[in-house]
Amino acid sequence: MDTRNHILNVAEQLFSEQSLSRTSLRAITAAAQVNLAAVHYHFGSKEALVYAIFERRLKPMNAERLHRLDTLEVQYRPVPLAALIRSFVAPPLELSRDRAHGGEHFIRLLGRTYTEPTEFLQDHVRTLYESVSDRYQAAFNATLPELDPRELYWRLHFMVGTLAYCMSGPNTMRLIASSHLTEDDNTPALIERLTRFLIGGLNPAAALAD
């Protein structure tokens, strides 16, 4: 079990630095200083290893989102927009800050997965997102009842896209001059910046409030 977790950690980091297909099992086992065959013993295949990486992180992350949403929904109905957005974007961004446990690497990897056309992963990840997707769609619908479902759908799509780009992180292609990209910009500040941006985008009329 120790070896298994060690492989997960090292693979997670390497996968976050290079694409899945460009990262070989040999590179992983060499970096982890374990035998090549250990991966097949513990996971069965490279794809199964990737599955395990996503499952380990996504389950608690999305459970945290649902927990925050539960708390909000007993307190308010409907949930105020700012709080709703924050409960959705904060868990992944906070996980990305968790360098001690490798969360930073995983979130980078996750951000890329949103746009990567690797079919074998898409289905697996979609399943791990199902409850979050349903619950939040209903919650946003309750908070923004004046939007028709199609318009709401598109705005949520834009929201997910913005978040995904933030997750893919500082090693992403920087089209905008990066003189202001300072590492000192901490996670709570980023969460607030992003939340303000999304409030404006999701509901222009509500942007002035809060």
Place this chain on the structure above:
Amino acid sequence: MDTRNHILNVAEQLFSEQSLSRTSLRAITAAAQVNLAAVHYHFGSKEALVYAIFERRLKPMNAERLHRLDTLEVQYRPVPLAALIRSFVAPPLELSRDRAHGGEHFIRLLGRTYTEPTEFLQDHVRTLYESVSDRYQAAFNATLPELDPRELYWRLHFMVGTLAYCMSGPNTMRLIASSHLTEDDNTPALIERLTRFLIGGLNPAAALAD
């Protein structure tokens, strides 16, 4: 020259469906019904083929952006936010609609490249974006003078992220239930939806106007 363009077209499509590393030269030459050695004769290497694909599309696309910005800047100063955003997001989205010339495939590929950690491409693409990046940063700064540079940087970062996600297209992972993802949603409508979202995000106070 005919073979060369044919290879470019076929490669562009295959690269948009699978990641760069998972798409082999053999798959490309088989689909294009040309000889494997033809790629090396016309381009020299797989990486050089990828360069050529990006150069062919990115140069006119960004020239179009700068052309629109030029036109706007002789007409207004500063350029209104909505028009500025539209001039930035429309060229790629319109290109994505150009199925006759394969623009749809390229834009999908481009959307992914924003978050993919393939170093050899990043530098090349960044160079092709340099003038656009500089000009637009100045234009947004003139339109939104009340934002300090760091805040503006982050909002533009969010904007690019949202656009990138839209470009990566309908085959992207759909976390939000896709019942409303109808293909009939045409490009002009998407441009307007996205522009309205971005107006709200970039400048909440201006969202109510326009």
Place this chain on the structure above:
DNA sequence: GTCTATATCCTGATAGAC
């Protein structure tokens, strides 16, 4: 559980005839 050795296949690239 861990390791060595190996099977099988696919990759990008190139040499050289036509």
Place this chain on the structure above:
DNA sequence: GTCTATCAGGATATAGAC
């Protein structure tokens, strides 16, 4: 310009000793 044939290396996966 196009083709065949081939090289050299790296990939995943597995069989079997310890």
